[in-house]
Amino acid sequence: MDLLALADFNLVARHGGVGRAARATARPKATLSRRVAELEESLGCRLFERGARTLKLTEEGRALHERTAILLGEIDDVAAAIGAGAARPRGRLRISAPQVFAHVAMGRLSAHFALRHPDVQLEVTAEDRTVDLVEDAYDLVIRVNPRPDDDLTGRCFLHDRLVLVAVPTRPRPAAGEPVPAILRAGAAPTRPWRIQGAEGLAEITPKPILKLSSLIMVRDAVHTGIGAAVLPLSMVAHDIASGRLARWGDLAGGEVEIWALYTARRLLNARVAAFLDCLRDAFPTGTSDELSRFLA
Template identity: 55%
Template sequence: MSQWDLRALETFSAVVQAGGVGKAARALGRPKATLSRQIRELEQSLGVRLFERGARDLRPTAEGRLLHERTRAALHDLGEARQLLLDGSARPRGPLRVSAPVLLSNLFLGRLAADFTARHPEVRLEIAAEDRPVDLVEEGYDVAIRVNPDPAADLVGRLFARDELLVVAPAGWRRPPADDAEPHRVPAVVNTATAPAAVWRCVGPEGELLVEAEPRLRLSSLLMVRDAVLAGAGVAQLPLSLVHGDLASGRLQSWGQAPDRTVELWALHHSRRLASLKIAAFIDFICDAFPDRTLTAAEGLEKA
């Protein structure tokens, strides 16, 4: 057997993902003895042990984990290409894992995910809401949605929406006079996930305003920050997409936009892998959901 026998590698990957030879055999519909033999032959060919064999479980060794991490994406792409050739179709299909920010997920992605799977029923979409920079290859994600991503040579994608950051205040609070040289000290609700700033600059119809934010509350969720402002705890910097309805109803007021705080949302995939049909379909879909590239809760969901 050659060192990199494709069937043996596919068997190895299936055993790792299933957590055992028996489970993998049932999932693949192949004899357990055949899978065990292929694993042994692969270990002999590579000259390393790929599994620690316990009484009840089968765990990959350090070499086994490395092999799985380095071949998982390639095996997935080969499997997808094989299926397209077998059925002669060019339809998006298979599992699609997406990492997305929590706020965007809460506001938009439930409805959009349902619409996407209705259009592409052969895609098994999974969206993980998390505010962290995931590693697409190491963690098995196909797409990452990121806010103001750092330029990265290993990621490519498309900008699908922009948002505005506003300084918002409870209804009835008086906006300090604009164009004063000195900042106005105001009680504030701040998000613990962002670096604190001593002075907030905002620009509205009344002119430019400098706000010295005096933190009264520190909250880790922007939804909690909004609710605290609605309850009268202080002013806050919040995205328009989150407070669009509250501003329209008069429950909150905007003191102006933060002109130096741009908000861009990108859908990214790994540059070392060709975008598969399902990745391309998802990125096209989310871009089409916001044709004017404006991210507001009401407009975004209506157009989706």
């Protein structure tokens, strides 16, 4: 099998079309089309369904892309390391991170990383969807409380927990009394908050008055005194310490783990290893207090 044709096929598959691949890489469109056609001829099957304006992988094409994109990526990683004369990080590093963590932490983390590794072109995308590392061409993803995935490996670099907070002037409700609540949009159906406080386990019934798409907006709304909200401790620790917010208790089962994950089927390249080192240096113990101090 022609590796050059295979690489061009994966390039077209990743970008979703010959034209897009040609524009993204400044490669001649005719060359990419010819290489894909040659690969199809050598394999004796069609790899793309061609419409008037669309190009879609066939079942055979999808299987070939899923299995060979990783192998070609490993070849590129080895070649880059050898070309550098060592395992010096270089090239492009693409990271996907949840919006809240990206907005409050990734700017500074990325700047620190760039100063250490000027030969790496770091790209960070803030998004809450569960991306596919291979299909979406990411090297590393950051996820909160990720589900087990045999295709991914990595490490938990931060621990946090969810707490219920309100302004100090708002009295804590009596048993059975609902409290005005600020919720994150898209959260699970409203149920009583089970809170572990100094007096033991208690239930507080939220009465939704606002639904906001960002935890940062939720925090800002809580500061106005309009209602109570469940937020990560790291986001409100300084407000609690300064007396701007009161901590009513910890959400039962509200432990939070933040993981850095990469595909288990690829060699750990120098760029990913370097970013993991950056996370380890920023959060050596991985506690919510560390994240709170970092955010401050």
